[in-house]
Amino acid sequence: MLSWPYKLSGRASRWTADTRGGVALTFAIALIPMALATLGVLQYAMIIATRAKLNAIADAAALQAVSNVAMLTYVNSGTTGQSQAQAMFNTQAAQVSGVTITTLNVSVVNNAASTGAAASLTATVSYVAKIPSLVPGLIGSAFTTVGGTSTANSSLPAYANFYLLLDDSPSMGIGAMPSDITAMQNANNGCAFACHSPNAYNGTYPGYTLPSVPGTQLRIDALRNATAQLISTAMNQQTIPNQFGIGLYTFDNTVTTVSPLTTNLATVQAANAAIQLPTTDLGTQIGDAIDWLSRKVVTTNSGNGTKSSPFEFVFLVTDGVEDQAFNFTPGNYDTLSNPYGSWYGTPYSGYLNSAACTSLKNKGVTVAVLYTNYNPLSDSRYTNMVQPFASNIMPALQACASPNFFFQADNASDINTAMQQMFALALQKTAHLTN
Known part of the structure; x- marks a missing residue:
């Protein structure tokens, strides 16, 4: 038997060896x-x-x-x-x-x-x-x-003036949609370019006085409708009285003032409804029309958006083809560049001299361009008068436009959409977080 000191010592050692408490x-x-x-x-x-x-x-x-x-x-x-x-x-x-x-x-x-x-x-x-x-x-x-x-x-709500310079020359009588072009060809022995009635081939060329094949829409119709929509948008977008001024001008070989610049947009809307194709071939002088607008109408620099100094915008809508065969009116930008189109060996048509837009842009005016592009046609009027320089049309119009303000449309719907986009881009002055 172990003695009690030994038992105590053993218990103590077991206690000190147990670390679970620590x-x-x-x-x-x-x-x-x-x-x-x-x-x-x-x-x-x-x-x-x-x-x-x-x-x-x-x-x-x-x-x-x-x-x-x-x-x-x-x-x-x-x-x-x-x-x-x-x-x-x-x-x-x-x-x-x-x-x-x-x-x-x-x-x-x-x-x-x-x-x-x-x-x-x-x-x-x-x-x-x-x-x-x-x-x-x-x-x-x-x-x-x-x-x-x-x-x-x-x-702050910006005051702005919009000068709409619209091409109403005979070539805007092409069908607004591919189906319209086909309908015109069917009614005119295959002709779809500046010929609008079955009698267009006779010597008096009555196609200009009878400009509609039943059931078709012409590009001039689509342009007039799109312009009406743009004017309506301007009316609805105004946040202060007389915020926007609109002037409406058409051109062929000269410029016609359809409505001078005014803040009475209802009068511009009414004037727009009367736009039609000319009844004779007056040619198309785009560069000279732009130059006229810069010299005669948009004569001051674009301002800073205040009432006394509004922003200035020019909206040019055209198919981009200069036509100088009939009723030619000499101007500062009337020289046809090579390559050009011809009719029976005579130089006839060409593309815009984009230098005509420089004066406006030098004044700080924003030049928006809508190219209602030509669709290639089998008609001889296209192959002789447009096709030789067709690839030069769009680059010239792009050079005319201010940065980010070139648009292109191929049909009636696109024309309306593009004109709305042009207007919306001009009015991008909404609130934004800066940091």
Whole structure:
């Protein structure tokens, strides 16, 4: 039998050898910083999510301060949308759980007009907010404050003048759609180019006085309809009285003023309805028409969008072919470039001299060009008078147009769509976030 001292000694050694209690104690001590770290991560995630929500609210408030409604209010009364933006921010921020807004600054500044830019409003929304701390004390205090800034800018409603220079020469009598071209060919012994009745081949050429094959639409019809739609759009897009002026001009060998520049758009609409093809072949002098417009009508530089200094736009719609055989009127841009078309050996037609557009662009005028392109036809009028230089037509019109303002259309629907796009591009002055 062992003595009791020995038994006590053995029990003591077993007690000291058992480390399970030490592990538990160590884990308990380590658990504290782990828990704090986890709560810190959660706190940080909550900060990121809250800041994203508040930044989105600040963005919306800044945009409201320069919205169309706010801009119109400012133009009419001089009152900015500052109070509305503040109210929007506070209302929306109150719905973010646990957030307390400690600082909110909203400013709306009027930026004076400058050369090439209309007057504008800039709205800035900045805030500081507190959120509850998941980690008390020193560690948590570093993660309970968030802040952000949002800025939005929009041009004030801009005044603009639009000069519509429309080709109404006989070649605009081609069918507006492929089906129209086919119908014209069937009615005119295969002719689809500047021939509009079964009598077009006789010496009096009555095709110009009878310009319609039943059931067809001509390009001049599509152009007139598209112009009517553009004028209607301008009427509906005005946010201030007399914001847009429109002048309407047609050309063949000379320019006809269908309606002088006016802010009474209803009168322009009525005048547009009367546009028809000429009853005789007057030729087509595109370059000289552009030059006339620059010298006689659009004589001043494009402005900065104010009422006294509006932006200036010229919309040229043409098939791009110069025709100088009949009733030729000498002008500054009437020399046919090689290659050119001919009729019975006589130089007859060619493409635009794009230098005619330089004077307008030098004045800061935006020149928008819609090319109602020629479709290749088997008719001899096309093969002799257009085909030799067909590949030069579009490059010349592109060179005439201001950057990003060249459009192309092949049928009635495309003409309408392109003219709407031209107008929309000219009016891209909507609010946008700047940072």
